Amino acid sequence: MDFDDSVELADFRAQVREFLSANAEPKRGDERDWSRNGAAVDPEVAADYRRRCHAWQKLLFDSGWAGITWPANFGGRGLSSAHQIVFNQELAQFDATSGFLAAAQALVGPTLMRHGSVAQQERYLGPLLSGEESWCQLFSEPGAGSDLAALATRAVLDGDTWVVNGQKVWTSSAQHADFGILVARTDPTVPKHAGLTYFIVDMKSPGIEIRPLVQAQGVAHFNEVFLSDVRIPADNVVGEVGDGWKVTRTTLRSESSMISGAGQASGYAAVLSTARRVGRIEDPIVRDALARVYSNELILKWMGWRTQTAVMTGRLELALHGSLLKNFFTRSLSHRVGLAVDLEGAEGMLSHDAEGDGFWQYQLLNQFASRIGGGTEEVHRNNLGEQALELPKEPSVDRDLPWNETRRA
């Protein structure tokens, strides 16, 4: 690994530090940091978090720090991924984030830049980058998640508008979104991947009903979205009619690189302090488990550094497969939070009444967001089998059948 910046990157890093020091507080690593409130249960704290995310993104935009890798003609700085990594490394030390807005930008931005019409790019990319408009992703359905191309939401052309009917689910932040990226079936008589079209939908359109799904930990991160005769102008098709799978793949690729890049572990100190609090620090079995948490954390950090070095030195052959990073992160997370709750013994069965307002109980339930979102662990194992180990692809019996002849949930 090469930890030294080139002269250009060192200069860039100094500029980033100067900007961040002038505009954000250093992270304190505890509840005083607003940037850790993304999953807050208290609605006022959650609303304050969203407001600050918008304000931070607007500041980045107005100061020329938004869209570091976006081409200049789309409002970005046209710099490399290495510059983005440097920015993220420095930002990690400050109490500031664009949170859910950054996730939407990572999905929608590359998709519209690659497949959108000039009119769509001019209309949507600016407010997306400044954070003035927020977006959600209307892909998954009750019968289509890992096998997304099986989706059943229908869009039928009526004059110059598409009429959409169907149901989406797990739609993160739909209740706060101005627009959605939506994939719907426009031709059910062709194989499942061929009959899809990708749309931009105004979330305030008549016929859209959003029902928040309250999770076990008490927050409503995602929603069910019902679409009943929702009318979408034909100009809102992204790419070609029937070619939506190609556009969708661009979004999914951006999503998996965002998620694998976000895989950071930092929990050893917290689980160690729990072991001390419950007086189990001398127990050899506990010590063994703590050593595993510590090792996992170091390994994950080194895996991240290796990938960053690959990007920063242009030696992409050294980069690790994103599925490896994601699954190592989620396995480590699962082990760490399971250990912490076990250490708490009977207290571990409490919820908000447990030590630290139920910090570990929240983490235990929340682990499934990472383990399922952006592709499940099993699906990422399939990716590794097929793409890294070059094992045969799993059989797909309905790939070439017309969608309306396939068996569906």
Ligand SMILES: Cc1cc2nc3c(=O)[nH]c(=O)nc-3n(C[C@H](O)[C@H](O)[C@H](O)COP(=O)(O)OP(=O)(O)OC[C@H]3O[C@@H](n4cnc5c(N)ncnc54)[C@H](O)[C@@H]3O)c2cc1C
């Ligand atoms: C926190 C979070 C946020 C999300 N946000 C969004 C969002 O904003 N927009 C959106 O559209 N979706 C979103 N999702 C949905 C997410 O993309 C799906 O949950 C995911 O793709 C899995 O689909 P599913 O839930 O339908 O499970 P299924 O695909 O039904 O899978 C069920 C089980 O079968 C296993 N399985 C399925 N296929 C295979 C296979 N081929 N080989 C081996 N095992 C298999 C899975 O691993 C899983 O254990 C979000 C999910 C989470 C957890």
